[in-house]
Amino acid sequence: MDSLTQACLGGVLGGAVLGRRLGRKSILLGAAAATLPDLDSFIDYGNAVADYTYHRSVTHSVFVLSALAGLLTLACTRLPTTRAIPTPLWFWFWWLCLVTHPILDAFTAYGTQLLWPIASPPVAWKTIFIIDPLYTLPMLLAIVVALIRGAHGRAAGIGLTISTVYLGFSVAAKAMVLAQVHPVLVQRGLDDRPVMVQPTPLNTLVWRVTVMDDNRQLEALVSLFDDRDKLALDSFSRPMDAHDMLVDSWAGQRLGWFAAPFWRSETRDGTLVVTDLRMGQPGVYSFAFVTGERDDDGQWHPVTPRAADTARPDTSLLPALFKRITQPDALCPSDFGDHDRLLPESECRSRG
Known part of the structure; x- marks a missing residue:
């Protein structure tokens, strides 16, 4: 999900758990904690395919984040200004704010490696779009109310409940x-x-x-x-140009693990471009990568993957989408x- 939504989720969780003890600070601290997993967006993994497929891995692992919650809890129990709060409350605060981030991401189409370092396929339940105002707004309004009136848990709890019910509706709607x-x-x-x-x-x-x-x-x-x-x-039509070379290359294997069978490979100006068909709409895909080039003899060779050009979404179609x-x-x-x-x-x- 987008960073605003993740911050709102962390904020209402923080207010619900520690609002009566920390007041407004619980919301602000929870919002900050909930955005920590996305710091991996700033990591350079070496090439475009690596950046794409290693995002939402180590920093989105429930094992890693649970360990981090334990370390943060230990720190809070030793600081003079925070050790008065019971240890279980601190652990639930940190654990919920951190772990719900990848769990919410798993409801989108991208794919989240919840069990890293276990080499299982990314989890993508695909029940909610990466930006959905009906999910975010109840939590955002609850945070505004709590910051104005004081974070005592009630407003945060109401916002969290409404958004969670909507998330549940998305699961039922897909079914x-x-x-x-x-x-x-x-x-x-x-x-x-x-x-x-x-x-x-x-x-x-x-x-x-x-x-x-x-x-x-x-x-x-x-x-x-x-x-x-x-x-x-x-x-x-769904081309799969240079399929043998693609599946034998590191980039092809990595993209295949991450997106197949919802992918295609096509020739563009002597390069092989692989597109993830999950992210976007026909003709308007968010992620495509150059993974190979053809030499003068017509033979394909893998190259260091780089991002390929993609079309921009046509926002003028939104009214027609809602009419649909x-x-x-x-x-x-x-x-x-x-x-x-x-x-x-x-x-x-x-x-x-």
Whole structure:
């Protein structure tokens, strides 16, 4: 999630745990603690793919953060100004403010390595967009009230409860979308294909459904209010250029572990560009990397990975996105971009 949301979560947790003992300081200290895991954004891991895939690893590990909570608790129990507060309260304060950061991140699409150093795939439950005002605002308002009136736990607790209920709704909403699309995928013989369901920007009512079908990428927008018997899939070509070289290279293996099968590799001006299809919308992806170059003999060779150019999101489509909540023809996946990859069998716009 964004830094403001993480700070708000830490602030309301801090107020709920130590508001009666530390007052406003509990909110400020909790907000600061909750942003600590994202300090890894300033670490240079050596290349663009390493920076991308090692983010949300060591500093987002529940093991590392639990140990840090223990160390901070020990420090607080030895300082004259803080040792009057019981040790268990200090531990719960630090532990909740720190560990909830990666847990909240795991609800997004990026992927969070909660169990680092265990080499398990990143956790990405994909139930909430990285910025969602309906999740953040209750906590932000609670913090403002608590800072004005005094942090006694009540305002922080109310804000935390409302936001947590909304987060729970996002989980239920995703389950509803999965139940809605699964019968249609079965009917079309696509139920054994990799399927990804995640919310579209700033809401949990319209969801992006992605199906990887070999050399095709099928995309749909599904609202909780849609007819359950209909699913309009736009179809895009999905190149996997230089696949053998890609999967044999360090960058290819790392990106494959992090994003596959929701990725593609394509040739751009003699370079091999790998795109993470999870982050963004068709044609407007946030992360793409140059991982190889072709020599004069037409042979591919790995290179030090670097970031590739990506398109900027078209904010003018936001009104259409919100209309899509109740109007099935208001917006299609192909409206975001990737028009040159759109295949003739695409269905969404033909309904209009």
